[in-house]
Amino acid sequence: MTAIISLLVIITLSILVTRIGTIALIHTGLSKEAAKFQARSAYLGVGFTTKESELVVNDPVRRKILTVLIFLGNAGIITTISSVIFSFISIEESGFFSTEIIVLFSGLLLLIALSRSRFIDRKLSSLIDKALSRYTYLEVKDYYSLLHLDExxxxxxxxxxxxxxxxxxxxxxxxxxxxxxxxxxxxxxxxxxxxxxxxxxxxxxxxxxxxxxxxxxxxxxxxxxxxxxxxxxxxxxxxxxxxxxxxxxxx
The missing domain is CATH 3.30.70.1450 (Regulator of K+ conductance, C-terminal domain)
Structure with a gap:
């Protein structure tokens, strides 16, 4: 059970980290979709060759954000793989119709629902904005909203x-x-x-x-x-x- 809970916690932290990275990139002038793609690409280390990637690499602030995401992603992926292995060992020992499997799938469904919630997204974005403004030197201006790029x-x-x-x-x-x-x-x-x-x-x-x-x-x-x-x-x-x-x- 400990391995499964650890896995859910790691996935939650991964979603949170990429969300913070996305908002930070939006504040540097990237569109919402481009920022989301670049943040996820950097965190997962899958590489990206889109036109926006040139804008990211050439900007020192964006480059710093992606460097942090890449570093956290490397640590997160290794930890996730370890947790997945231990989770499946735990499930195999207790059976596929056990409390562990119910907790795992229930947790995953809950995380998917929360990640798609617009209410949670607005509240989380507001909290991240305040944190970035208070604890970083990043110029917190949401150009995406400022230019009404969502309209x-x-x-x-x-x-x-x-x-x-x-x-x-x-x-x-x-x-x-x-x-x-x-x-x-x-x-x-x-x-x-x-x-x-x-x-x-x-x-x-x-x-x-x-x-x-x-x-x-x-x-x-x-x-x-x-x-x-x-x-x-x-x-x-x-x-x-x-x-x-x-x-x-x-x-």
């Missing part, structure tokens, strides 16, 4: 190609604001970064532009090609944005 808004990067509608046009001519899309920054091919670019800034082939707006608006912009069809899509997007704004005012 169909997103921050996204687009690589500008030669045949794209965006290519060789100034921001003033593109009028992306009228579509409800904001250009936060542009990274040129030579590595130069332009933050909060103005209307006379020209989008060039090979640029990596950072956008903020509705998911569907950014996806439409990413797939838009040059020519009359692209201009028509832009006009339709502007009309849709006006309708959206009018609806928001009426509400």
């Amino acid at each position: 169909d808004y997103r921050v996204s990067e687009i690589k500008v190609k030669k045949a794209d509608w965006l290519t060789d046009k100034t921001l003033q001519k593109l009028e992306l604001d009228a579509e409800g899309v904001r250009v936060l920054g542009i990274r040129r091919l030579n590595g130069k970064y332009i933050g909060a670019p103005k209307g006379k800034t020209e989008i060039k082939e090979g640029d990596l532009i950072i956008l903020y707006g509705k998911t569907e608006s950014i996806q439409s912009l990413e797939n838009r090609k040059e020519g009359s069809s692209g201009d028509m899509e832009h006009n339709n997007a502007v009309t849709e944005q006006k309708r959206r704004e009018q609806q928001e005012q009426e509400e």
Whole structure:
């Protein structure tokens, strides 16, 4: 029974550690889903090669968070394996229809239910926020909530190609604001970064532009090609944005 209880405690601590890591990464500017994936990947030591991993590795604060998660994950996995072995030895000795097996499965079901509870998630997030603010030097700002990224808004990067509608046009001519899309920054091919670019800034082939707006608006912009069809899509997007704004005012 001791081995089974130890196993449940270790799993609980693992969930808590990855949750703390997720919230810490969110506070550094990662989206909720990206932060969750990176935290779990680091804790389990499974490796990650997504686009967000470059942002994590290049940031000293995020790198420090993942280093701690990797260290705790190595210790946690070894302990978990030991507990699993002892748990199965205990179950084998007492039989598969014993108190031990009932406690094990009941505990696992309870942990799954708690991990999916939105109420528990909100309370736990609040406690972790306060702890991070009080006991760490991490700048506790939840950019995910600040930018309303859970309400169909997103921050996204687009690589500008030669045949794209965006290519060789100034921001003033593109009028992306009228579509409800904001250009936060542009990274040129030579590595130069332009933050909060103005209307006379020209989008060039090979640029990596950072956008903020509705998911569907950014996806439409990413797939838009040059020519009359692209201009028509832009006009339709502007009309849709006006309708959206009018609806928001009426509400």
